[in-house]
Amino acid sequence: MARIGGPTRYFVEVESEEDVREAIVFAKEKKLSIKVIGGGSNILFSDEGFDGVVLKNCMGKFDYSFEGDKCIVTADGGIVFDELVQWTIIKGLGGIECLSWIPGTVGAAPVQNVGAYGQQVSDVIKEVWVVELETGRMDILEKRECQFGYRDSIFKRDFYGKYMILRVVFEFRKFEGVRIDYKPLASYLFSHYEPWDIDLNTIRMAIFDLRMRKGMIPGLGECDFGTVGSFFINPEVNEDKLNYLKNRYDDVPNYSLGKGRYRIPAAWLIEKAGFSKGYRCGNVGISPYHALALISYGGTRKELMNLACRIQDAVWSNFGVRLEIEPDVVQE
Numbered sequence: 001m002a003r004i005g006g007p008t009r010y011f012v013e014v015e016s017e018e019d020v021r022e023a024i025v026f027a028k029e030k031k032l033s034i035k036v037i038g039g040g041s042n043i044l045f046s047d048e049g050f051d052g053v054v055l056k057n058c059m060g061k062f063d064y065s066f067e068g069d070k071c072i073v074t075a076d077g078g079i080v081f082d083e084l085v086q087w088t089i090i091k092g093l094g095g096i097e098c099l100s101w102i103p104g105t106v107g108a109a110p111v112q113n114v115g116a117y118g119q120q121v122s123d124v125i126k127e128v129w130v131v132e133l134e135t136g137r138m139d140i141l142e143k144r145e146c147q148f149g150y151r152d153s154i155f156k157r158d159f160y161g162k163y164m165i166l167r168v169v170f171e172f173r174k175f176e177g178v179r180i181d182y183k184p185l186a187s188y189l190f191s192h193y194e195p196w197d198i199d200l201n202t203i204r205m206a207i208f209d210l211r212m213r214k215g216m217i218p219g220l221g222e223c224d225f226g227t228v229g230s231f232f233i234n235p236e237v238n239e240d241k242l243n244y245l246k247n248r249y250d251d252v253p254n255y256s257l258g259k260g261r262y263r264i265p266a267a268w269l270i271e272k273a274g275f276s277k278g279y280r281c282g283n284v285g286i287s288p289y290h291a292l293a294l295i296s297y298g299g300t301r302k303e304l305m306n307l308a309c310r311i312q313d314a315v316w317s318n319f320g321v322r323l324e325i326e327p328d329v330v331q332e
């Protein structure tokens with residue numbers, strides 16, 4: 001898989017809180033900044049590389065207890081997120097089955113509040129345990145303090161680069177039957193299964209199929225290119241903007257958020273602005289399977305960001321809608 005970005009000066013894998021503290025002291029002594037990563041699936045370092053310390057969370061402790069119909073899980077940040085999803089499915093716990101196959105780690109999941117097919121991880125988060133990179137001080141943030149939003153949290157804004165997420169405490173409940181909020185998933189399930197046959201496993205398998213069709217399972221099928229998944233966040237628009245689009249097109253896909261706000265698929269805007277699936281410009285382009293995924297065939301970050309800017313400009317000048325970039329584009 002073609003990756004983007006240059007080398008880092010130091011790369012440290014931390015397996016314990018003691019390792020984290022040592023790495024912080026090391027970076028301070030060398031007067032270098034720290035960048036925390038998990039699986040590196042949603043981050044774009046510059047082509048010149050990173051002149052600091054990249055800290056990879058490899059902590060892997062896992063603990064759980066049942067309290068009545070609730071299950072409290074404490075999972076270290078280095079655990080692969082999809083392994084947690086699989087564990088909940090085996091245990092018959094609902095809440096993150098629709099997040100099956102999302103790449104990355106538990107520690108990164110709260111950062112952009114990973115979500116898909118009608119679920120988001122904040123629905124089941126209770127606490128986030130962090131260490132402040134400047135001081136080495138540990139803290140526990142309650143869910144409300146994380147200010148979760150759509151693909152958003154305080155870790156992407158006010159606390160950007162401030163903390164390393166050590167572990168996350170989740171609260172799951174027993175799966176009590178399907179509640180499918182997301183139409184494409186519902187129509188897939190109901191066209192393939194009888195309602196009484198739908199369980200956590202069938203949902204996971206349905207999502208595998210849907211993701212494969214969109215080239216959203218890296219390393220599988222023909223998805224052999226570098227990608228961070230969705231490159232832009234699906235934008236929110238008001239009623240006037242939606243009506244303006246509806247006057248121009250019969251088929252404007254949208255999802256009501258209430259209070260006169262709507263979410264529109266960025267992929268639809270991108271295609272209508274003239275960038276089709278499979279578009280290629282040098283060594284970067286758009287996935288042949290999904291217009292929201294920019295891909296690299298061995299290109300540079302600069303090439304990729306140029307393409308992203310061209311897409312943003314085209315969507316803005318055609319529709320007056322600003323597309324926000326989803327992955328972390330590291331500025332140093």
Ligand SMILES: Cc1cc2nc3c(=O)[nH]c(=O)nc-3n(C[C@H](O)[C@H](O)[C@H](O)COP(=O)(O)OP(=O)(O)OC[C@H]3O[C@@H](n4cnc5c(N)ncnc54)[C@H](O)[C@@H]3O)c2cc1C
Pocket residue numbers: 035036037038039040041042043057077102103104105106107108109111112113114115116151163164165166215216217218227228229230328
């Ligand atoms: C093919 C593909 C499909 C995807 N599909 C989805 C999807 O459906 N829904 C969705 O929401 N996302 C999706 N993503 C994005 C990605 O899976 C998530 O953002 C994931 O949480 C990234 O995890 P990671 O461990 O790789 O994080 P990284 O890429 O390593 O880091 C991402 C960000 O989190 C920060 N970070 C990572 N770990 C920590 C930590 N322990 N403490 C503090 N900060 C940390 C980094 O500094 C960076 O800002 C997809 C990505 C790909 C490649």
